[in-house]
Amino acid sequence: MNIKLVVVGKLKEKYFKQGIAEYAKRLSRFSKFEIVEVPDEKAPESLSDSEMAQVMAKEGERILSKIKDREYVYALAILGKERSSEEFAKEIKDLTTYGHSDITFVIGGSLGLAPEVLKRADTQISFGRFTLPHQLMRLVLTEQIYRAFMINEGSPYHK
Template identity: 80%
Template structure:
């Protein structure tokens, strides 16, 4: 299975890079894993609604350029469906079983995802109603993907 995370923006925090690198190394036993960064659109602090939409549209085009037609796409969205670790593990296993060996997760920038990205997604997933920095979300998501593979392998990590 190929797992890819497409994210907006660069990761600067060393401690987050180290955590992600550790889980990426662990994931290498189960799948091909990679993270692809796309540039975030520079924007002033105060934006009108139409300016915010324009930023999301530009970032969305960059995201969609990294997604191939055959990929099964999870968009991380606060209004998406919440799943337990076990439910995500089960979905990943079923995707692999039924021919979706290329799975992509998308994390938007600070303003969220464009409508075009949400429409391209096969499903939306929420990690709850908390607002988390998208940089931290990379680590949380990477850990949950690893946890899913461990659950599917019957390993005790998930306890």
């Protein structure tokens, strides 16, 4: 099984890197795990709607270039479907049971994901309506992926 995160921007904070590295190490017994960073599009603080669309489109092209046809894609989006950890674990288990061994999660830039990326996604997932820093979201997502494998293993980690 292969789990991939395609994310916009670089992770700078050492404490986030350390947390992600810890969960990535734990995940390695279940799956190959990789994070692919694509550059964020530099933009001024205040953008018009068309400038925002251009930034999202450029980031979207970079994201889509890192996704292969056979990959099952989760797009992280505020308007996506919320799941419990148990529901998410069952989804991951079902995907692998039905032949999806390449699962990709996409975290967009500060403006969100381009419509083309959302269209390519097989499903959208939301971690609630809170706005979280993208760097923190990487850590939360990596932990939840690890938690899903632990739930599927019947481990007490989840409790």
